[in-house]
Amino acid sequence: MKYRFPEGFWWGSASSAAQSEGAAQQGGKAKTIWDHWFEIEPNRFHNQIGPAQTSTFYENYRQDIQLMKNIGHNSFRTSISWARLMPDGINVNQEAVTFYNNVIDALIENGITPFIGLFHFDMPLYWQQKGGWESRETVEAYAKYAEICFNLFGDRVACWMTFNEPVVVVEGGYLYDFHYPNKFGFRMAAQVAFHMMLAHSLAVRCYRSLKLPGRIGIVLNLTPSYPRSQHPADLKASFIADLFFNRAFLDPAVKGAYPAELVSLLKEHDQLPVYQAEDLALIADGKVDLLGINYYQPRRVKARMTAISPDAPFMPDWFFENYEMPGRKMNPYRGWEIYEKGIYDILINLRDHYGNIDCYISENGMGVENEERFIADDGQVKDDYRIDFIREHLKWMHKAIQEGAHCRGYHLWTFIDNWSWMNAYNNRYGFISLDLETQVRTVKKSGEWFAEVSRNNGF
Structure with missing residues (x-):
C-alpha cells in the first residue's frame, strides 16, 4: 500500500533553544533555571553534562539549516530563549535579536517554514527568583515578552507556539521532582498550571490584536489514557487520569474553558487555584488556531488496588494506578511503551470532541542509547529501528x-542529537548524529529515508 499525504504537508523536526543553542553564557544571555540547577546539583544530570554547550546551534545554525534542507525539511520548530532575548527581564538584547532574525531568515531562504515557540521549560532565573509561574507577576512579564517577540519576528513567523508541554512544568517542578524548582504540593501545582494558561491566553489575545499574518497555537503532550479493562472502576480511573494530564490543558486551549468534572473534583478536595473574576473570560480568549501534539507513549491505568493513607497529601495518583499491559512493545532504552495506534486515537478524539481543530504532530521520536553500536563501515548510523518507528506512526496518522x-x-524529535535535560546525551533522537568531541554532524540512515518521504509526500 502507498501512503500519500495532503498537499502542503509539513515535514520536519523540532528542537528548543535550551537543548540546541549552547552558548549558555555568551551573546548576552542570562541564566535560566537549568543553568542554575546544574550549578547547584550537577549530580542530577547524566554524566554531569549541563546545558552550557548542547549541540552548538548558536554557532552552527547556517550549517544545520542547510542539513535540514538536505534531508527534506519544509518546516522546523524551535524556540526563543526568553533569558537570551531579555536577560534582565526588561530590556531587549540586540545580539539575540540579530541571532533570531538570522535563524528565521535562513530558514525561509532555504524553503523551511519557521514554527517558533516562546517557552520550552527554560524559565529565566530572574523570574524564577520572583516566584516563577507561582506568581502573577511572571504571567504579566511573559505577556510583555510575547508581545516583543511578535513585534520583532511576527512578520516572518508562520506559526507561533506559546508553550511546549506545560503539564511537564507542573509535574516535574511541583509534583514528581524531576524538574527545578523541585517543589511539592498539588494546590501550588494547580496554581502554576492555571497561571501558565493565563499567560498563554494573554499571548493569544495580544497576537490577535496585532493582526499578524500567521497563526498561534500551543504544543501539548497528549498521552491517551487506556483503562486496564471495561470495568466501571477502571473506566473511571482512566477518565480521571485523562482529566488531570490531558484535558486540564487541552480543554482551555481548544474550547476556552476547563472541564466541569475537573473543576468539581478539585473543588471537592479544596485544591482549586486562586483566580480573579476576569480570568475565565481571558481563558476563553485563549482558544488556539493550531494545536501541536507531542506523542511518545500511552498512559495505561487501572483502578487503585491499594488504599491511600489518610495522612498523604492530595495527588492525582489518589484516583488510579499505572498498569503495565502484558505483551506491550517497549523502547527498552527509554523505558517507554511503543504504541503507534495512540497517534490515531488522539487525532480521532480531536476530530470528534474538539471541533476537528487543525493540528500537527509536533514531536514523536525514539531515544536510543549507545547508537555508536549501529555505525557501519561508511561511518553512518544505520538506525532502521527509527525508520520503522516513524513509518508505523505515519501509517496510523494517514488512516x-x-x-x-x-x-x-x-515533526520528529529531533533534527540533531541534542541535550535532553537531566538525561543529557544518554539517549539519541536525531536524524543527524553529533560527535560530542568534534561537533561533526553526520546524516543517519533515517535522515536519508525521511528526505525521500518528504520529497514524495509519502512512502
Whole structure:
C-alpha cells in the first residue's frame, strides 16, 4: 500500500533553544533555571553534562539549516530563549535579536517554514527568583515578552507556539521532582498550571490584536489514557487520569474553558487555584488556531488496588494506578511503551470532541542509547529501528487523515542529537548524529529515508 499525504504537508523536526543553542553564557544571555540547577546539583544530570554547550546551534545554525534542507525539511520548530532575548527581564538584547532574525531568515531562504515557540521549560532565573509561574507577576512579564517577540519576528513567523508541554512544568517542578524548582504540593501545582494558561491566553489575545499574518497555537503532550479493562472502576480511573494530564490543558486551549468534572473534583478536595473574576473570560480568549501534539507513549491505568493513607497529601495518583499491559512493545532504552495506534486515537478524539481543530504532530521520536553500536563501515548510523518507528506512526496518522482528521504535518524529535535535560546525551533522537568531541554532524540512515518521504509526500 502507498501512503500519500495532503498537499502542503509539513515535514520536519523540532528542537528548543535550551537543548540546541549552547552558548549558555555568551551573546548576552542570562541564566535560566537549568543553568542554575546544574550549578547547584550537577549530580542530577547524566554524566554531569549541563546545558552550557548542547549541540552548538548558536554557532552552527547556517550549517544545520542547510542539513535540514538536505534531508527534506519544509518546516522546523524551535524556540526563543526568553533569558537570551531579555536577560534582565526588561530590556531587549540586540545580539539575540540579530541571532533570531538570522535563524528565521535562513530558514525561509532555504524553503523551511519557521514554527517558533516562546517557552520550552527554560524559565529565566530572574523570574524564577520572583516566584516563577507561582506568581502573577511572571504571567504579566511573559505577556510583555510575547508581545516583543511578535513585534520583532511576527512578520516572518508562520506559526507561533506559546508553550511546549506545560503539564511537564507542573509535574516535574511541583509534583514528581524531576524538574527545578523541585517543589511539592498539588494546590501550588494547580496554581502554576492555571497561571501558565493565563499567560498563554494573554499571548493569544495580544497576537490577535496585532493582526499578524500567521497563526498561534500551543504544543501539548497528549498521552491517551487506556483503562486496564471495561470495568466501571477502571473506566473511571482512566477518565480521571485523562482529566488531570490531558484535558486540564487541552480543554482551555481548544474550547476556552476547563472541564466541569475537573473543576468539581478539585473543588471537592479544596485544591482549586486562586483566580480573579476576569480570568475565565481571558481563558476563553485563549482558544488556539493550531494545536501541536507531542506523542511518545500511552498512559495505561487501572483502578487503585491499594488504599491511600489518610495522612498523604492530595495527588492525582489518589484516583488510579499505572498498569503495565502484558505483551506491550517497549523502547527498552527509554523505558517507554511503543504504541503507534495512540497517534490515531488522539487525532480521532480531536476530530470528534474538539471541533476537528487543525493540528500537527509536533514531536514523536525514539531515544536510543549507545547508537555508536549501529555505525557501519561508511561511518553512518544505520538506525532502521527509527525508520520503522516513524513509518508505523505515519501509517496510523494517514488512516486518521483519511477518516477526516485535520492533521497538517509531522515533526520528529529531533533534527540533531541534542541535550535532553537531566538525561543529557544518554539517549539519541536525531536524524543527524553529533560527535560530542568534534561537533561533526553526520546524516543517519533515517535522515536519508525521511528526505525521500518528504520529497514524495509519502512512502
